[in-house]
Amino acid sequence: MMALAFLTQTLRIAIPYLFAAAGGVMTERVGIIGLTLEGYMLGGAFGAAVGSLATGNPWIGLAAGALGGLVFALLYGLGAIRFRADQVVVGIAVNLLAIGLTRVLLRFLYDSSSNSPRVPGFNVTSSGSGFGALAQNPLVWMGFLALPLVAWILYRTPLGLRIRAVGEHPAAAISLGVPVTRVRWTAVALSGILAGLGGAYLALDQHQFTDQMTALRGFIALAATIFGRWDPKRVALACLLFAAAETLQIHLQGVGAFPSQFVEMIPYVLTIVALAGVVGRAVPPAALGRAPE
């Protein structure tokens, strides 16, 4: 029972990471840094809240969440692809814009700079371990499918081949007649939609949008992308590992044996250990962060 509860909680915490990291793999494999996952998630959470509130239908909320992520992805694309600006700089601007814009709109629509009214979500009831509630939520199943979908696109479709080629060697891709710019736009847009769904999960599960509710989950997802060495299978495992660490932290805190500050740092220490090369060298896509010549 305890083990099932632990597993259930780990899966629950992992869902937003799985969505956002799927977006992270997508964008990083085409050579564009996934710095903006946080902003996409926030846009997605906000979009989902607005869509679900306006129509009373969480499925429309979900679509609006995807759209919310897409909007910020297109803004990032405008800077990083169309104008070939420095991705780190544009990325930071997009994240800041997401925080500011969602807050302005929140105030404008619902007269509060802190939270939206209650939002219709997928109604689940939970008892015992909460596993039943987890299984009732369609977004959970979509979360599990996000990274397999990305793996399928990357390794089984012509588009995926092009994405990988552009991310590794854009000059070669250009010489073979691959429409590099279009491929980059496509990957960034998909990334925004995926991470936006992760944000939508947060808002619909919480039945509310609250200011900056993503709480840096986008950056954890980026860390999982890198920790998983840009390979969807490993990235999925990384997401589960980070979620398990967070669950462990919640449970250890309940025991009270460790100071909470120590337990709090477990996921971050894991990330640093991973980046230090303990699990093999991390080799990013060769053209990551650079605009093609």
Added chain:
Amino acid sequence: MRKLLILVGALFVVHVALLFVRPSGAAQPPAAGDALDIGIVFDVGGRGDKSFNDGAYNGAERAAKELGARVRFVEPGDGSDREAGLRLLAAEGVDLVIGVGFIFTDDLTQLAREYPNTRFAGVDYSVGSDKDGKVILPPANLAALKFREEEGSYLVGSLAALVSKSKKVGFVGGMNFPLIQKFEAGYIAGVQHVCPKCTVVSQYAGVTPEAFRNPGKGKELALSQYQQGVDVIFHASGSTGLGVFEAARQTGHLAIGVDADQYAEAPGYILTSMVKGVDAAVFDAIKRTKENTFKGGIYQFGLAEQGVGYVYDEHNKALIPAAVRAQLEQIRAEIIAGRIKVPSSR
């Protein structure tokens, strides 16, 4: 060159967006005259948080109506804008500048020294102490409005223990630091006063200010506590607590709100709320300013001053039996009389 233009453009867009993060009232400069001008700068969460900031807002609105004060609100976009907000108000010469939240402590102290003729007040201002443990008083033109949250927490702790069937109650804090530990300490002492055998599961959402706005984490903490057999959870965690309510709603358990009456967030699942009279404290400071009796120093609002308390009204009457209510009132009287000593740290 082009990159630079894009960069400047992007930053400009962000800047313009953040400029809108302020209420409309902030747009008008104070008119001349001898009317009472008050400036308030909000904390993280801002207006509409149905809690702390809204308490300050309500107090100021009341002052506007009853005392004819002209109140301007500034809602900082993020961290560094806080000091700028205070400074803007001080420089424009308002009569009283109020910072809402412990986070303004250092900025208020510094500005009070720079503008000795302006009055300042800090809600939850944290008073420091020197090496020998002697309290460092705030500057003479700065009033520290402090609450004895531990006393209110003690009462809701007793209530939680009396209502709990499993004899296991929970606490979810936001950021793990002394101000929130005060709530925890009072709560645990209150639980143990009426039920020495009860256990308290106590957890925090984090160690940074982000821990006050992470409802997802709050929900997970609460779900795991309810799972362990806890049946009442008291939260002191800002909007993270909204996740605690969501967990209570989903699993059919009880939760206790904080700062303001949070019944409306999850009707039927909120046992009570530990309320803090931020509105009364703010109103009081404005009133003193108007009557020219404003003095710096430390103001404590506890049970005796009705600065803290718990909600008991038609909404939650059904959840609190009459005998429990009587016992709580007894405890309240004993705390006010000083017969019960409430700890303020762990």
